[in-house]
Amino acid sequence: MQALALFPGAREISRVERQEPALDSPDAVKLRVLQVGICGTDREEVSGGAVRPPEGLQNLVIGHEMLGLVVDAGEAVTRVKPGDYAVFTVRRGCGRCLPCARDRPDMCETGGYSERGIRGLDGYQTEYVVDREKYLVPIPPDLKETGVLTEPLSIVEKAIDSAVRVQTTRLPDALLYPDWLHDRRCLVAGLGPIGLLAALALRLRGAEVFGMDIVDTETSRPRWLAGIGGTYVDGRSLRPDKVDEALGPMELIFEASGVASLAFSLLDALAVNGVYVLTGVPEGNRKVQIPGEELMRRLVMDNQIMLGSVNAAPGHFRMAVQDLSVARLRWGSLVERLITLRLAPDASGDIFHEHGTDEIKVVIQWDGA
Numbered sequence: 264m265q266a267l268a269l270f271p272g273a274r275e276i277s278r279v280e281r282q283e284p285a286l287d288s289p290d291a292v293k294l295r296v297l298q299v300g301i302c303g304t305d306r307e308e309v310s311g312g313a314v315r316p317p318e319g320l321q322n323l324v325i326g327h328e329m330l331g332l333v334v335d336a337g338e339a340v341t342r343v344k345p346g347d348y349a350v351f352t353v354r355r356g357c358g359r360c361l362p363c364a365r366d367r368p369d370m371c372e373t374g375g376y377s378e379r380g381i382r383g384l385d386g387y388q389t390e391y392v393v394d395r396e397k398y399l400v401p402i403p404p405d406l407k408e409t410g411v412l413t414e415p416l417s418i419v420e421k422a423i424d425s426a427v428r429v430q431t432t433r434l435p436d437a438l439l440y441p442d443w444l445h446d447r448r449c450l451v452a453g454l455g456p457i458g459l460l461a462a463l464a465l466r467l468r469g470a471e472v473f474g475m476d477i478v479d480t481e482t483s484r485p486r487w488l489a490g491i492g493g494t495y496v497d498g499r500s501l502r503p504d505k506v507d508e509a510l511g512p513m514e515l516i517f518e519a520s521g522v523a524s525l526a527f528s529l530l531d532a533l534a535v536n537g538v539y540v541l542t543g544v545p546e547g548n549r550k551v552q553i554p555g556e557e558l559m560r561r562l563v564m565d566n567q568i569m570l571g572s573v574n575a576a577p578g579h580f581r582m583a584v585q586d587l588s589v590a591r592l593r594w595g596s597l598v599e600r601l602i603t604l605r606l607a608p609d610a611s612g613d614i615f616h617e618h619g620t621d622e623i624k625v626v627i628q629w630d631g632a
């Protein structure tokens with residue numbers, strides 16, 4: 264079968280042949296891949312980032328945001344049957360630490376985990392994939408257009424859930440307000456797919472959402488944000504250290520730009536007792552200058568929390584599925600419009616290098632649609 268793969272060090276995607284996988288255990292499920300999203304991590308790999316092929320192989324099949332159709336299932340599989348839609352999660356455990364033993368490799372302690380399409384395991388940019396049922400999350404048929412967003416949304420779900428859990432354990436009104444995000448002022452920095460999905464999840468929880476980027480207001484991402492009731496903030500005309508003055512302090516900041524200088528200067532906009540969650544992974548090793556003492560003093564004196572979050576557990580994938588369903592009821596086809604380009608696998612070459620301001624999510628269609 265065909266697959267899109269990367270050789271370490273290469274700057275171009277290669278079309279390779281892989282053997283079609285078969286069920287290899289009673290709890291295995293085989294999916295025909297329908298769609299696979301492209302994200303910043305894929306682009307980073309193609310522009311010279313670390314590529315770790317599976318042991319014994321020369322290249323890595325990329326892709327970790329997928330939607331598939333069940334075509335075969337082992338006799339021990341209980342949650343899906345052929346004809347159902349589903350996605351597989353990304354990370355697999357190291358086999359040596361407690362979080363991995365508890366099926367939470369997203370919290371792996373040893374760093375010995377692997378990730379499909381990223382680290383040591385082939386990904387999903389191919390025709391068929393097989394994995395164990397415990398890594399599978401069923402997708403309802405009405406999400407067949409947006410189910411491919413489940414993985415990026417799972418990243419958001421984990422980050423927001425972690426931030427809210429921390430807040431509700433330490434704030435005195437936690438028991439009075441279990442829906443802590445309701446009416447909270449939240450700032451999302453960086454309106455790529457992760458930032459826009461964060462805005463979506465926060466709006467669904469009743470938050471007031473400001474989204475910051477450096478593009479013109481009349482382009483697709485600010486317009487999409489406005490469609491879900493968010494307010495666009497042009498970072499070119501409002502400096503991060505003026506956000507507080509212009510818009511008021513933010514009780515939650517969701518960082519999705521991966522730009523370290525912006526991330527630290529936005530700390531200025533964080534409210535007393537606020538929480539700041541970082542999800543963007545910077546690409547380089549650039550040094551940034553930060554007013555360290557002032558930031559540290561403020562974090563301490565204002566009871567602020569800065570929290571990093573990566574990857575997601577199956578539970579976060581299920582939360583993503585729920586949010587996609589609710590978002591569909593609330594905003595209809597708007598959610599689908601996050602996918603701005605759908606390409607056939609053999610037309611995908613340049614898209615790993617180039618992307619325009621108006622592009623949000625690019626998806627490779629393996630189903631020929």
Ligand code: BGC
Pocket residue numbers: 302303304327353354378381414415418573574575
């Ligand atoms: C993926 C995560 C992964 C992370 C680090 C992200 O693009 O969505 O699943 O853990 O990259 O490799």
